[in-house]
Amino acid sequence: MVCSERELQISDDHEGILVLPSDASAGISMDEYLGDTTLEVEATPNRPDWLSMIGVAWEVAAIIGKTVNMPNTTYKENSKLNIKEMDVVDVIDANLAPRYTTSVVQEISADSPSPGWMQLRLKSAGVRPISSVVDITNYVMLEYGQPLHAFDLAKLNEGKVIVRPAKSGEVIETLDGKSYELSSADLIIADTKGPVGLAGVMGGQRSEVDNTTKEILLESATFHFASIRRTVQRHRLEVAGKRGTEASLRFEKSLPITLPMEALKRATKLIVDICGGNAVLGTMDTNPNSDNLSSVTLTSSKLKSVLGLDYGKDQVSDTLKSLGFKTTTSQNGNEYSVRAEIPFWRADIRIPEDLVEEVARIIGYDSIPSTLPSGNLPEALDDQTRITKDSVKNILVSLGLQETISYPLVSIETIQKSINIPTEQEPMRVWNRISPDQEFLRTTLRGSLLNIFARNEKVGRNDSIKIFELSKIYIPVKDETPKEQETLLGLIGGEQSDRGWSSESREMDFFDGKGIIESLLDSLSAKPSFTPKIDRVLTSGRTASISIDGQEIGVIGEVHPATLDAFEIKTKRVTLFEINVESLTNLRKSESLSWNPISRFPSLVRQLDLITDISTPSGAVNDIIVNFPSVAKSTLLDIYSGSQIPEGRKSLSFEVVWQSPSRTLTDKEVEIALSQLLNLLDEKTGSKLRLE
Amino acid sequence: MTSIKEQLISLEKHAMSDLKQIETEQGLDEWRINYQGRRNGQLPKLLEELPKLPIEDRREVGIAANKLRDTLEIGYNERLQEIKNSELQEKLLEETIDVSLPGRKQTLGKLHPTTQTIREISSIFVNLGYQIVDGPEVESDYYNFEALNIPPDHPARDQWDTLWLDYNNEEGIRPLLLRTHTSPMQIRTMENQEPPIRVIVPGRCYRHEATDTTHESMFFQIEGLAVDKGITFADLKGTLYTFARKLFGAERKIRFRCDFFPFVEPGVDMSIDCFSCDGIGCRVCSNTGWIEIMGAGMVHPDVLKRVGYDPDVYTGFAFGMGPERISMLKHGIDDIRHFYTNDLRFLEQF
Structure with a gap:
């Protein structure tokens, strides 16, 4: 059976069958010939060395207790020419290119492919072999994590590279055939004619190495991570759908400045070994001092204060050594310290805590005991908002409403279709929205819940829907962050109870919603009053503002048919309530803990049938009755208008319970009180006793 | 007679x-x-x-x-x-009745599963002496990133695809964003309180992300922070161990592995052994025997310094987890998108 590389899951190559190089002898197993186990490594952003064989090798070695054989970097410099005499590099921006090293190899033969072992290894790492010189630079990048670039020296005008910011409007044609118009924020490699490479990202076509190349300039440099990152972002550079290039991906993670020379020597050696040719004497290095390795010192007290455990000097030192650190230890009384020289491939070690992590993760976090913090606890918070929110949710759930949580980002239409009065400023907009449905920070919860109502109707929920959400709305404030305001919104519609064998069903309306609000506020010991209100999206005549002690805290009303249409809701009557949760929190704070003693004295019950103007709010009448002295309770039993009642009038029947906390009321006393109450009702509301 | x-x-x-x-x-x-x-x-x-x-x-x-x-x-x-x-x-x-007839039901609503999970998790930490605090969802670049050791152009920013608000300040910079994690509250809490600090922060977060079965553009996180003299990694382990056993059962084992978050050092992820297969390997744990629950670590000395705490005197730990993920694990929910679609057929099951 002959297969392509993709069929064998070696690479994505599907252009033809896999032809093995001539050094593969027939009869041996494929695994044995390839000789490798593939390790998949998740490289965190702080560990660009895990994007290299050396980095992973040291990690594996430390875990399994082996040592790493570092690649050979020695080569013969056959040429009599010294690179210092060649004037091949001019770095103009040392900030963006803090280190730039180069070597030159002459008389190479670049017309044969790289050796089979190298091609196989490249493929296992997901890199497509191209030509010997390019393969070598890629191979060394995979070994060291240091991207390199090879220029055809003969194609460079005046045989020289210049590292400088691009001039605005300069254009580079990159190796992948695309061209980019550059700005002064892009760092480029140029010759005296113009750009030949986008520094740290991709080479240019003009200086590309090909089969006829005889003389190459190898570049191994450190570029500023932010500059590379911005260039990739600015030009939306991508290869095969992935952001950036293998090179930029590494540079963006901030490569160690100690890395370029090691990689340069390794690549030069491989060029000489594989492509032949003569290496020019020496290398160029714009920042040779950076090869001095820095060190960090870890003390036993630091180790103990971070981990709560001390492994001892030897284990700390040995563990660091196993990762490639060079250590020197010293003892000072009970304290010891370990000075660790940071290996050239590591860029993430800066402070003693970094060494603590190295030691702990290699020895294993299992070695650390489990304890609980032993210090004092902070004082408990006076967290009224949260307590209020929790209790509001609990009560609504116990009243049969389902809690929803929806996206705070909504479309502008969702806000506009449902808000009563638009806020003075436009809702806050997301600059890089995911979709138009999630573009604005909502200034109302109404639209969100109306959408939920509609969606549930659409999926076949047609008996009843009772939902609420307690979430933030975001009120824009000029030149500041928006005010995030906790708001309660409820929607109920459909049948009052489940249809079934024992119950008669009826349509829920305003009063079902009002009952919910009354129960909710009763639990907070608040007495709300409801007065007619106009709201753009609610039905006028069936809408009320909710206030407590004269302060408006919300609104309740039946959603206007036009609004229901706008949200494609089919239920005819949907009641909405909206309450500012902050005002509830304040209510909780002021809630007094007083109680009324239970009266030991008997009560008298009298029916009070009144006749009043049809427009008189029954709530106003009831308020007068309940607040009258010695009235313990008043219940509105019946409202009637029609025959026997004059036009424009209605009758209200109350059951009034009279009771005194301090003595037994006599019939006579109640009669007197009743007539006083009737005078008051007449005076305030024009209500009179209904005479049969 | x-x-x-x-x-x-x-x-x-x-x-x-x-x-x-x-x-x-x-x-x-x-x-x-x-x-x-x-x-x-x-x-x-x-x-x-x-x-x-x-x-x-x-x-x-x-x-x-x-x-x-x-x-x-x-x-x-x-x-x-x-x-x-x-x-x-x-x-x-x-008067004999058919007792199998359905009862006259008093309908009971349900709390959203996310609310339920947040409450369950919060109460465990409240019992350990933590305060529950809340913070703004519209955050500044400073609190969301810079104060947490994630300066502009830091490669770690790729871990958090950010939704930016369309607002430019006088310098022409777009400084406001929707917080990508609850970690900014670490900074705000340390700025506003004195040690000892023990807080947990449940709250909404946002990412510029295509949604799929495990990713949402809006989700919740629960952040935890403890700062005091003498707090160690061992305390972090003990705290999360206590938490995991309370939430997932007394027989659970936990595991810490190295991970990277710029604002902690050392940084770890915590896993529990799979409660579905007891660590043998099954679909729930993707055959690994372990389930990742949260990220955690010791508060980075640079973060402490930035809020004016002397890192030689104070140490602390921080952790963060996703209540949806935990809810999904506990109930076997296969798609995070169920949570905020608000289909009552889903919500009423919890």
């Missing part, structure tokens, strides 16, 4: 045997009249003979007669009770 005594015995025998046959209250009354009726009752009639007896026998017969009177009375009352009971029994039998 003997005959009266014998007659009393025979009367008792007949009366008690009659009594057993009676099934109604009316019959019972008739029985009483028959034996005890003042006029024609059998017992009074018999006792009419009493004065005729010799004086010495009267006493003895009188006692026997009184005893019989009591026996008949007790018998009457007992039988009456039996008859009443059986009548009630009959009446109740007629």
Whole structure:
């Protein structure tokens, strides 16, 4: 059976069958010939060395207790020419290119492919072999994590590279055939004619190495991570759908400045070994001092204060050594310290805590005991908002409403279709929205819940829907962050109870919603009053503002048919309530803990049938009755208008319970009180006793 | 004389045997009249003979007669009770219902599963002495990134695809964003409070992310932070171990592995052994035996310095987890997008 590389899951190559190089002898197993186990490594952003064989090798070695054989970097410099005499590099921006090293190899033969072992290894790492010189630079990048670039020296005008910011409007044609118009924020490699490479990202076509190349300039440099990152972002550079290039991906993670020379020597050696040719004497290095390795010192007290455990000097030192650190230890009384020289491939070690992590993760976090913090606890918070929110949710759930949580980002239409009065400023907009449905920070919860109502109707929920959400709305404030305001919104519609064998069903309306609000506020010991209100999206005549002690805290009303249409809701009557949760929190704070003693004295019950103007709010009448002295309770039993009642009038029947906390009321006393109450009702509301 | 005594015995025998046959209250009354009726009752009639007896026998017969009177009375009352009971029994039998009919339900709403999970997790930490705090969702670049060791152009920013608000300040910089994690509250809490600090922060977060079965553009996080003198990684381990056992069961094992978050050092992720297969390997744990639960670590010294804490005096740990993920694990939910679609058929199940 002959297969392509993709069929064998070696690479994505599907252009033809896999032809093995001539050094593969027939009869041996494929695994044995390839000789490798593939390790998949998740490289965190702080560990660009895990994007290299050396980095992973040291990690594996430390875990399994082996040592790493570092690649050979020695080569013969056959040429009599010294690179210092060649004037091949001019770095103009040392900030963006803090280190730039180069070597030159002459008389190479670049017309044969790289050796089979190298091609196989490249493929296992997901890199497509191209030509010997390019393969070598890629191979060394995979070994060291240091991207390199090879220029055809003969194609460079005046045989020289210049590292400088691009001039605005300069254009580079990159190796992948695309061209980019550059700005002064892009760092480029140029010759005296113009750009030949986008520094740290991709080479240019003009200086590309090909089969006829005889003389190459190898570049191994450190570029500023932010500059590379911005260039990739600015030009939306991508290869095969992935952001950036293998090179930029590494540079963006901030490569160690100690890395370029090691990689340069390794690549030069491989060029000489594989492509032949003569290496020019020496290398160029714009920042040779950076090869001095820095060190960090870890003390036993630091180790103990971070981990709560001390492994001892030897284990700390040995563990660091196993990762490639060079250590020197010293003892000072009970304290010891370990000075660790940071290996050239590591860029993430800066402070003693970094060494603590190295030691702990290699020895294993299992070695650390489990304890609980032993210090004092902070004082408990006076967290009224949260307590209020929790209790509001609990009560609504116990009243049969389902809690929803929806996206705070909504479309502008969702806000506009449902808000009563638009806020003075436009809702806050997301600059890089995911979709138009999630573009604005909502200034109302109404639209969100109306959408939920509609969606549930659409999926076949047609008996009843009772939902609420307690979430933030975001009120824009000029030149500041928006005010995030906790708001309660409820929607109920459909049948009052489940249809079934024992119950008669009826349509829920305003009063079902009002009952919910009354129960909710009763639990907070608040007495709300409801007065007619106009709201753009609610039905006028069936809408009320909710206030407590004269302060408006919300609104309740039946959603206007036009609004229901706008949200494609089919239920005819949907009641909405909206309450500012902050005002509830304040209510909780002021809630007094007083109680009324239970009266030991008997009560008298009298029916009070009144006749009043049809427009008189029954709530106003009831308020007068309940607040009258010695009235313990008043219940509105019946409202009637029609025959026997004059036009424009209605009758209200109350059951009034009279009771005194301090003595037994006599019939006579109640009669007197009743007539006083009737005078008051007449005076305030024009209500009179209904005479049969 | 003997005959009266014998007659009393025979009367008792007949009366008690009659009594057993009676099934109604009316019959019972008739029985009483028959034996005890003042006029024609059998017992009074018999006792009419009493004065005729010799004086010495009267006493003895009188006692026997009184005893019989009591026996008949007790018998009457007992039988009456039996008859009443059986009548009630009959009446109740007629009221037999089909108990399998559905009850008249008082509908109970449900809290959103995310709310439930947040409450469950929060209460564990409250019991460990933590305060629950809340913070703004519209954050500045400083709190969301820079103060947490993620300066502009830091490669770690790629871990958090950010939704930026369309607002430019005077310098032409777009400084406002929707927080990508609850970690900014680490900074705000340390700025506003003095150690000892123990807080957890449940809250909404946002990412510029294409949604799929495990990713949402809006989700919740629960952040935790403890800062004090002498807090160590061992305390972090112990705290999260306690948490994991409370939430997932006392038999759970936990595992820490190295991970990277710029604002902690060392940084770890915490896993529990799979509660579905006890670590053998199954679909829930993707055959690894372990389930990742959260990220954690020791607060980075640079972060402490930035809020004015001396890292040589104070240490701390921080952790963060996703309540949706935990809810999904606990209930076996396969798609995070169920949570905020608000389909009642989903929400009402929890």
